Amino acid sequence: MTQAYRLAAGGRIDRSRTLGFSFDGKHYKGYQGDTLASALLANGVHLVGRSFKYHRPRGILSAGAEEPNALAGVGCDDAHYTPNLRATQVELYDGLKAESQNRSPSLVRDYGAVNDLLWRFFPAGFYYKTFMWPRKAWTKFFEPRIREMAGLGRSPQTPDAACYAQRFAHCDVLVIGAGPAGLAAALAAAKTGARVILCDEQAEPGGSLLAEPDAVIDGLPAADWLKAALAQLAAFPKVKVLARTIAFGYFPHNMLGLAESLTDHAGEPDDTSPRGRLWQVRAKEVVIAAGAIERPLVFPDNDRPGIMLAEAARIYAERYGVLPGRKPLVFTAHDSAYRTALALHRAGCAVAGIVDMRPAADGPYAAAARRAGLPIYLASTVSGTGGRLRVARATVVSLAGGAEQRIDCDTILMSGGFTPSVHLFSQSRGKLVFDATLDAFLPGAPAEACRVAGAGAGLQTLKEALESGAAAGAGAVGGAAVTYQVTNAPLARGGFIGVVPGHVDPTSVRAFVDYQNDVTAKDVSLALREGMRSVEHVKRFTTTGMATDQGKLSNMNALGIMSAELGKPVSAIGTTTFRMPYTPVPFGYFAGYARGELFEPERRTAIHGWAAERGAVFEDVGLWKRARYFPQGGEDMRAAVARECRAVRGGVGIFDASTLGKIEVVGPDAAEFLNRMYINAWTKLQPGRLRYGILLREDGFIIDDGVIGRVSETCFHVTTTTGGAPRVLAMMEDYLQTEFPELDVWLTSTTEQYAVIALQGPLARQVIEPLVEGADISAKAMPHMSMVECRIAGVPARLFRVSFTGELGFEINVPADYGRSVWEALMESGLAHGITPYGTETMHVLRAEKGYIIVGQETDGTVTPADVGYSGMIGKAKPDFVGKRALAREAFATQTNRKQLVGLLTADPALVLEEGAHIVADPAQPKPMTMLGHITSSYWSETLGRSIALALLRDGAARTGETLHVPLESGDARVTVVSSVFYDPEGVRLNG
Amino acid sequence: MANLVHMVAPARRVPPCADTGDRRYTPVNGGARFLLRLREAAIGPAAEALGIDLAVPLNRASVVNSRGAMRLSPDEWLLLWPETEAASVAPLLAARLTDRRYSLTDISHRQTGLMLNGAAVPDILNSGCALDFDLAAFPVGMVTRTNFFKAEAVLWRQDEFSFYLEVWRSFVPYVWSLLSIVGREYPE
């Protein structure tokens, strides 16, 4: 197929580079520099989509980001497929594959179009009024049917193959929009040496200058001026010009989000270089030069393919060398449409007429149109259109009355004037002010360091745009204002909002306000009739402005209709809130590099590699990977854990405890500080001794625990839980800096300074002893809960004698870079003793046998020291510690019925209860049952040859010996309440 | 069984960084690091003891020979010291600050350094660090704690296009991977 509607010359396309592309499987040709929309129009294709609700045939309405109709799915394969792309924004490349959406089986024949025949039954909000009976029918029948109709395009089904980039940036001035105002702003700012970022959503900077054959700026034709301006900007080292970059969001303190498209336009996907880049720009000053968007006119059947915005039609002709049709009819309330008519006339079109709602049109373009002999119908309106898949005719009628006149045409080009793009200004919380002469919201007082220039500020001439841009750019950095000489760019005036007056029964026709969502003027009226008065209610009830263009074309017309019907000025109605993003941005841009292993840091200990090489199974704890167990020869977890448990109880096990949080608390007041933080007493703890500490929140609940060693008079080695390390350090800093600033004490995280290796079991000492230098670690010299600084395996170490298993145990802290070497030395030393590496699962079982709690498992943020039987640890003589006052509250202290830690034994010793299962007194009680507590930990105890469980149980301490029940999915389990210490209750083995 | 007591200290093993082929990045292995905390009154004596100026402005480094003191907070200095001289730091301070009103903590193994050299390094850092690397905002000699993606980092500008980056050891592979991926966007 040839490009039948391509002009022989003109436009900014590169005719030497012909590109092939397909739309719905049909092959076409276009040129480098085309958009998908311009290339389709060049081939005479207007029918490109179906609307959301009625499946109306739709064509290309605009030439930019505001396009509501011409949405297509684009991509060479499913891994590169994006639905809902605006054909007006998709740059053409060779081999581009596009498909239309929301139609089945084809655009021309679409079964969904039956909705259009039944439109009377589907007014706005119809679904709120029906589909309720019978109740089940909603779930089983109606909702699935509605959902089938939902959506425009289809989601990709294959993971995206592309990668994405992100950048922070800073500048003195961020200029948004590289049209005349933006360029002038950037130039003015750049001249002062400022750091400037100029971004523009299009492939080519220039904005309206890209389709400006007439105007002359400072003696240069606009296109030449543009070229010169860009060359000038390129010469400034501190200016960055970002094309294909949408400023999508304006955030507090002048932070803006930009989305830069990098590869989509190139076609051939190269998945190793980023598809796009999200910029987070912090600007000292922002200049918004975002232009204005032409408004459609709301008239009956204003949505047929071939009906287009007038300015867009001129852009297609002058920028892309494409005629939207050969026999256009122009319908307008604004002078600029005359310019379009003239341009098409010059290009050889037979202009069928210019229908102007205004009683008079006196501007220079209108005069020129008159001189060219174009038929002009003043004070007239289009009362209807015809043509099935493409507009073929219009009926025109005088507003004064009289007979309808039928005019044949192949396109209708409409203009209701221009709406300034105040989106970003409004996002920045700047005040919008309604200007009744322009029928537009204009930027008022700014809330951020931000200025608006050009058409976005409601300015209407090229000269004003350039000079306002220059003033904004210069003003932002204290530079000098500039004037521009502009000729041949006359003022164009006019505009209209609302539904155009007509003489037909409005109940029998549909005039579309929101094209994509099929919201008609009637729907807006219906919403008002049903009592929706707020603009937000009307929006939500009708869905006007909620389509993918977010109301860029529809909002003002909807407000116009509301204003007319309510008899209130638009200023009294207000507008809906503008939200980011200005135009849709792919999720991938926001996710950026954070994918797969880089989604979050994966923290590994110094010993991780050793464990991985031996086939350890890991679990996630916070950001850490911890070895959970070390299966041998096809063991499952239970078998591996049973073996590891036997090894520790009967010989010696080795465990990587490096992830435990560690804080060095140093200073003359270190003991006093810990006194105030932990429940325990620290003053009398001798250097070289350890104590188990409990930390509460100020409201009395346990937040963390850990063993604390006194290294010296002024230095404590504090350990925390793995997940709690950052939280505890932050909490301590908080108290230290804001409550106890008088204390001379400093905190340093040493979590990663040390690798920590636990050696546990009756043979632990034999394994370590040969490696120790500078310390006597005999039972007498180094009892349970003591510490010593020495060298182990040739490296300096802090050796703790401590046990989380109930066995003789040591924890060796060595500088992390030596961790693996020391571990390997211990393994070698332990070989003769059958040393066995074990993981967190075995650690859990062994500590549960001893009734040691795990914060976060036995506690859940509502547990006090008394609840877990730890009241005895509280330093009784201390006047204060964090949480003490809260525990002393009368209502709190006198409470009964609190959940307390107990042990449970099942009647069937082989039954391992499910963790999280709940405990009841009467298993026969109907639901909801009275729950007395829940199982916090439950394991097979290899040591005891039976199952054990820990539980939080109401009044648990008083229930020892009681028989209770745990209803499981498999049936009721009988349990007996016992002490939470199952093994070696006297603690004899610790002293081995 | 052999007595292993007098075994030689093993070599330090830092977290592995895969070879990315990007010559702009160099892991800096070894070295001693301390965090020194003290109050205003002790700055002078401590500086004398260590032979390095500590009264530098916040977020500035002081360098003498191959020793560096980075002031990260009004009362906090990161000392980067030659490993061979590390053992003397604690005794020197203890001898001078006898009231013990300070904290010196060895964090030599807590973190690892990466040296980044190249004209694109500020841009590369800006992929994951929200600071402004304009020379006026982040001059040569400035050093600060900040974040690089989801890792805490200490960043020291040694030259217009040379940065020294320190991160905690378990974050090294993460940071290294990100540097190598971002580096591809900014060819050497």
Added chain:
Amino acid sequence: MQRYSALALIRQSINGHKGWKPQWREPEPKRSYDAIIVGGGGHGLGAAYYLARKHGMRNIAVLEKGWIGGGNTGRNTTIIRSNYLFDESAALYDHALKLWEGLSQELNYNVMFSQRGVLMVAHNVHDEQSFKRHVSANRLNGVDNEWLTPEQAKEFCPPLNIAPGMRHAVTGAALQRRAGTARHDAVAWGYARAADALGVDIIQNCEVTGIERDASGHVTGVQTTRGPIASRRIGVSAAGSTSLVMAMAGLRMPLESYPLQALVSEPVKPIFPCVVMSNTIHAYISQSDKGELVIGAGTDAYISYSQRGALHIPMHTLEAICELFPIFRRMRMMRNWGGIVDVTPDRSPILGKTPVPGLYVNCGWGTGGFKATPGSADLFAYTIARDEPHPINAPFNLERFGAGRLIDEAAAAAVAH
């Protein structure tokens, strides 16, 4: 009340829909009411409805400073579930869920309640323990909730990525099948219309500026931007603005207001059959009846009344969404917005009486208030009508903080070892 039905719709269709009546009146405020509800969201409108419907009160006003449903009712991600851990919470939310199940019929307004199931994804051993504890507690409480393997979870939600190599691999999921979503605006409008039909005055653009009390301390009415209105029963249901309203009665509340962001994608054909939540990596997602992916982000760090937040919050959320659902990486964000959520120290609501006689409060729902709407409204009406809480909301009193009886679901899910 003009009855809604398919037949009515057809009849109106033939007449050009000219006969539809306003869904609620626009009355001028009267000088005095038997009860005033401050806040015209779903909770407030619902409370007025139940006061009229169940407690025989007719002279009631709902005062809304903006437009009804314009606060968090119209800004949330519409997730409804009741699989809470603690008995108190499960009872509260399941009371709501049961009311949801018949709400469209009760209100004669299709709120599009869709029981498509909520899948809560587990990523590690601790998640599994926590979710199994939920499943077990729910089962005994008569609340449906079941444990699924990763494969079963993927079968229920095919877009879910369960590849074992993920940074946070999916290790299972808890599924509540009765849970789902509803059309948020319809909830406000449905309650408004039904309440209005029972005589409740819904007064929009009417901001409360003061609370009047007599010598005994009992409330006597409110000052508003539309003049003084007397009443001896005032129920405050003002979500993020609760602290401000209660301060007018001299009460300091254990509340902080944070911005909570959400976003939707462009609409696509049905691809996502249920609701998926991951607490560990912070992702909440469903697909609306219109086809948009509806995604909940987290709260910003600081208190705010600005109904917007910072960019890094939705960025973090979309990282998680793309990780769990890599097929959505090319989908595009169409709209992002913020609401103001009022958060209590234990992140459970406060629903009951206050130290000021005649003043009742319903607040502190944090990020999860929508799901409770009918239940909360029903219980609030009960409390106001009888001047005492219903047994279900009795534990959610203001005194629990002093008494250390926190109902802390979030802390119960925290991890340490």
Added chain:
Amino acid sequence: MLLIPCPYCGNRPEIEFAYGGEAHVVRAADPGQVDDAGWTEFLYCRNNPRGDHAERWRHAYGCGRFFNVKRNTYTDHIEASYRIGETRP
């Protein structure tokens, strides 16, 4: 992302900071002297204004200091930042 003026380091991006809640909430020197109601208030009740708010931030990924900020909770405008111990402007 807010731009927060650390009184020590100057303007820094919000992601370097941790929010610390309302400022000037003083923990009694002798909590035993505070009655139950007062302690509950201290634990749980915070100013939650729409408008000016004195709040704490910690430059967690920076100098590590806590400090106070006077910020408008509706506009996000930051009027002042000052060190712990300094009087509220």
